[in-house]
Amino acid sequence: MAPLVVAPRQEDGCRSNNDVPVAWPAIREDDMDILDTLGIREKNQGASTGTRWLRSEGHDVLEVVSPIDGRRLAAVDLASEQDYRECAAAAREAFRSWRLVPAPKRGEIVRRIGEALRARKQALGTLVSLEMGKSLQEGLGEVQEMIDICDFAVGQSRQLYGVTMASERPEHRLYEQYHPLGVVGIVTAFNFPVAVWAWNAMLAAICGDTCLWKPSSRTPLTAIAVQHILAEVVAANDLPEGLFNLVIGRGGTIGELLLHDRHVPLISFTGSTRAGRRVAATVAARLGRTILELGGNNAIIVTPHANLELAVPAIVFSAVGTAGQRCTTTRRLIVHQSIADRVTAALVKAYRSLRIGSPLDERNHVGPLIDRRAAAAYLDALQTLRSQGGSVLCGGRVLAGPGYESGCYVEPVVATAANDFPIVQQETFAPILYVIKYSGAVDNAIALHNAVPQGLSSAIFTDNLREAEIFLAAAGSDCGIANVNIGTSGAEIGGAFGGEKETGGGRESGSDAWKGYMRRQTNTINHGTALPLAQGIRFELERDRE
Structure with missing residues (x-):
């Protein structure tokens, strides 16, 4: 494998706890x-x-x-x-x-x-x-x-x-x-x-x-x-x-x-x-x-009626948990333009406080990606994002130095993007969150939300009952999982897990998912002495006469 190129820190003033040496060995x-x-x-x-x-x-x-x-x-x-x-x-x-x-x-x-x-x-x-x-x-x-x-x-x-x-x-x-x-x-x-x-x-x-x-x-x-x-x-x-x-x-x-x-x-x-x-x-x-x-390209919609004290921590966990390597990870944040700057600022502040290091140390929030190939894919995605017109607001480095010798630790990213960017339309298995603005009614946000090939998990943050019900209705989220006022990750085993479109349509875990592991059989028992046929069909054989 070619040597991993470590990206320089972005000049965005987004410093984090990762500039402080971590305890080692991990x-x-x-x-x-x-x-x-x-x-x-x-x-x-x-x-x-x-x-x-x-x-x-x-x-x-x-x-x-x-x-x-x-x-x-x-x-x-x-x-x-x-x-x-x-x-x-x-x-x-x-x-x-x-x-x-x-x-x-x-x-x-x-x-x-x-x-x-x-x-x-x-x-x-x-x-x-x-x-x-x-x-x-x-x-x-x-x-x-x-x-x-x-x-x-x-x-x-x-x-x-x-x-x-x-x-x-x-x-x-x-x-x-x-x-x-x-x-x-x-x-x-x-x-x-x-x-x-x-x-x-x-x-x-x-x-x-x-x-x-x-x-x-x-x-x-x-x-x-x-x-x-x-x-x-x-x-x-x-x-x-x-x-x-x-x-x-x-x-x-x-x-x-x-x-x-x-x-x-x-x-x-x-x-x-x-x-x-x-x-x-x-x-x-x-x-x-x-x-x-299969793949997920999950989004959270944040409307002007959202409780941001609830929304921001949920967004951060959904976006950076497991270093962005969950199929239910939040990859797109679709936020109303009237609150976009406020939400983005809160996210950047939260990302600055993240501790990246050994997952065995409970003080750390973010562990490594699975391997160096995943870290290289993270850098490639950011380079592609910039070439398509997006910008990185926070994060963007593969970390090096004491504690990061494996080359698998990356900084979670908050970035601005448009929903139709090719890089946004695909799933990058890394902690990269694309912030996408919408205007007008919640229907416009749902249209952006559904305009990707995948359909696994989704969420909306709103205290407006009508917005929540629109999101959960037939013309709302087209995902197999749709949440209100919780993030996209962390599904319970009691519900059937799975998604639509390029996510594959499968269902596992709870509810009636068990039926997928069995063969279904329809049975009819005649406990009478006659032989009536379905749909009223008559079929009679001529009886022998003495």
Whole structure:
């Protein structure tokens, strides 16, 4: 990789706490001890059937480095094609028995997984921070999200309901039911390395499915740690091999095998829109199903009726949380021109107070990007923004010097832009907030809001009931998630998560998302002695005469 060019500070008077040296080293030895606690070794196998780690020959080796300080954490032997086939076969075989287990009994296993996660929350949350770079509080919150979805799934295991409809035929019963689907392929991204897996795997498990997990190659260690936790539950409960399978490998090999595998009826994919198009086309070609969670280009509208004391902190967290690497991160701020200067000034002041540094230090607000490639993309986006007519009001540097040796720490940016700038129309996975002014009624702001290809999360800040209802109505936000007086990030597991347009249309987590992991069946029972046909059709055979 070419050396990273560090951008000079902008002459905007936007100084921050990052001009003050931070405490170092960022990763302490006791932080590293959690690797051993979670079963992470110097070198780890990248494929598991839940009870066995596979050791075929000819592996590529992946070195895992922390974005916090560039320290090597461990190495992983990537799964081979043979490893994939063995895990896939184990998943298919396990499904044959798992689908017959009563759903509440499957829920009991998920409850025990939740308890195992509770016992390892601190260690696993710390590993999320070490490997991905999000703050320790966010790492712990991600594990809590896993625990919460386990609790949700346990309750759902007793409510895999169908409905009964009125039949038009006498002495007939018409109803629908849901059956286990099969092997579910789960492809997760680096930014939520374990929570998104849990959204899918815990629902799939109570629905009677088995799982085949391909995590991001940027965050394989958290997946391995989860697999060790699962193995304990599987062994303690005498569960079949192949219930939860892990294959860590490159997209061009393991990913392609998974997408083309006709024995995997459902692929749940989280990633970029570009990659999602490939997933959708490949799986559709074999008439498989997909749950797609792709790009977000989320906006917050701030109207003249907004409570700014509420709005500004929400905007800052939504824009800089996880260093802007959430799919629900706020990337566009659409603010009424009458209050734009006031809101922008408040944001710049807030950004100046942000502390950037080790995510393991709770005094810091912003940790690193996932790697130097992400930092380079941040600089490229800012250069493109300026070339298209925008300006940077605050931030704009990749930080260097003591505490920032990894080259992954960047200053969150507040910038002015127009909604139709090409750079604004795409998602940059970094803490860059584009401030866009609107005039007139809230309808004009909504038109700007909807004028991007993505449609994941959205929010409006207003104390005007009419504005809020317009935003939530059919002609309002075109996103899968629409909030009033809260930011765009931080969705609860109780609601279905997902978006529209180039976000992919998938739904995961709460509400009735469980239905996506099952096959739906309509049933009719004739409990009479006649054979009436639907729609009044008559079909009579001539009877034999004596």
